[in-house]
Amino acid sequence: MNNQPKISQFPSFDRLATRLRDDFHSGGNDFVLLYAYNGTGKTRLSMEFKSFGKVQNGGAPDTLYFNAYTEDLFVWDNDLQGDSRRVLKINSDSRFFSAIKDLALDESIQTYLGRYTDLDFDIDYINWTVSFRKGEAEHIKISRGEENIFVWCLFMAICERVIDSHPSYEWVKYFYVDDPISSLDDNNAIAVASDLAILLRKAKGKIKAVISSHHALFFNVIVNELKTAKTKRYFLYRTNESEVLTLRATDETPFFHHVAMLSEIRAAADSGKLYTYHFNMLRSILEKTATFFGKKDFSDCLEGVEDEALFSRALNLLSHGKYSLFEPMEMLDDNKKLFRDILSAFLNKHQFDLPALLNENAASTPSTTIGTE
Known part of the structure; x- marks a missing residue:
């Protein structure tokens, strides 16, 4: 293409x-x-x-x-002497925090934070520090991921x-x-x-x-x-x-970021690190490809391939709903093989020309061989 x-x-x-x-x-x-x-x-x-x-x-x-600069506005004080009152220090000189003392943000922050973690927090606006709680534990040092969130x-x-x-x-x-x-x-x-x-x-x-x-x-x-x-x-x-x-x-179909995404999906299939959400990503690519060719349904992208009906039903079922997006899990071995088979069939039928900029050492047309574990 x-x-x-x-x-x-x-x-x-x-x-x-x-x-x-x-x-x-x-x-x-x-x-x-x-x-x-x-x-x-x-x-x-x-x-x-x-x-x-x-x-x-x-x-x-x-x-x-x-x-990355926003994240650097926060620095840990790990209480090296007492080893008990660990707090996250806020750089209050930044315009980023110009009015948070008067905005009563704690409730809004906690509403978002509760969606991702089980942490509680307290902001000291006098000393410009944040302390974290989890259960009965107070002033805990949280992970880098929890800090970012x-x-x-x-x-x-x-x-x-x-x-x-x-x-x-x-x-x-x-x-x-x-x-x-x-x-x-x-x-x-x-x-x-x-x-x-x-x-x-x-x-x-x-x-x-x-x-x-x-x-x-x-x-x-x-x-x-x-x-x-x-x-x-x-x-x-x-x-x-x-x-x-x-x-x-990438405003016109097929969106170019979907072509880049296809390259990542192929790499995931080759590595064996396949998760449930990869079915959603593959279906999204098939939908954009179908739109590009004026087809009515993503399954038309598999028309004529061996096991066409099986692949279409499987992709429709395994990408259905949001469960596979919001509860990502590694695929079972049977589903990994099924995913590779569907991806191979799609790439063999539609010879995408992945630009060299996606992989400076790759050929302009990628191999459609999907590796096994």
Whole structure:
């Protein structure tokens, strides 16, 4: 399938940031979604986007962002002497926290946090620290993943106040969210994506937003949840040897991020690390492929292959509902073999031309052989 959209090239991150802002101003979009591998420079791009706004506004910011820098606003005090009162220290100098003392965010934070963990917390606004509780244990040191999800819940609570037009955050015109799930498992990744999509739909018409991620499952949930909004979708790429960034629009079917996702699914099948949600991802790809060819149903993509009826019924059943998304489990061996058979049949019937940029050492047309454990 060679009907690939045009690739735009940018010599620097600031030029690319300008392009993203143009998508809002000239394109009239509500959201911009970027799918990119780790090491592409997503965090650098988010900071350039933020900096561009300050330059345009005479030094005044216009972007509330969540990225690796946001997580760095919190530092642990592990009470090395007493080894008992461990707290997370907040950098109160950041504008990120400019009004949280007056916003009564604790309840909103706990509402989000309770969806992902069994943690309780207390914020000391005098000393700017956070202490965590679990059951009867107090001042506990939580895991890196739990820490990240707490920071994320705080960010979401602030975003709610922004959308509600709280005067303390009236300067915010954009949200920029970069990979909020770096240390989360797939179960929480999907829950985070769903909650973010709900918030963004509330923000529509008030706040513009850029979302960037390397996580195929997270990105796919966001795309599906925002499909009725005016949204630009891109695949962002940069080689290690070059500073040139390439941007490939994926608004037309088949979405290019689905082609990238297909590459990841094939790698998962080769490695044997297959989970229940991979059936959902494969079905999504088949649906986009069917749309591209003007077919009515995803099963038409398997028309004429051996075991066509079996494969269609199995894919329909095993991707049905949300249970396989919200309760990800490793597939049983029988389902792994079935998944590989369906994927092999699909790739043999539809010879996708995966661009070399997906794998610098790969041939332009990938092998359709699916390895076994």
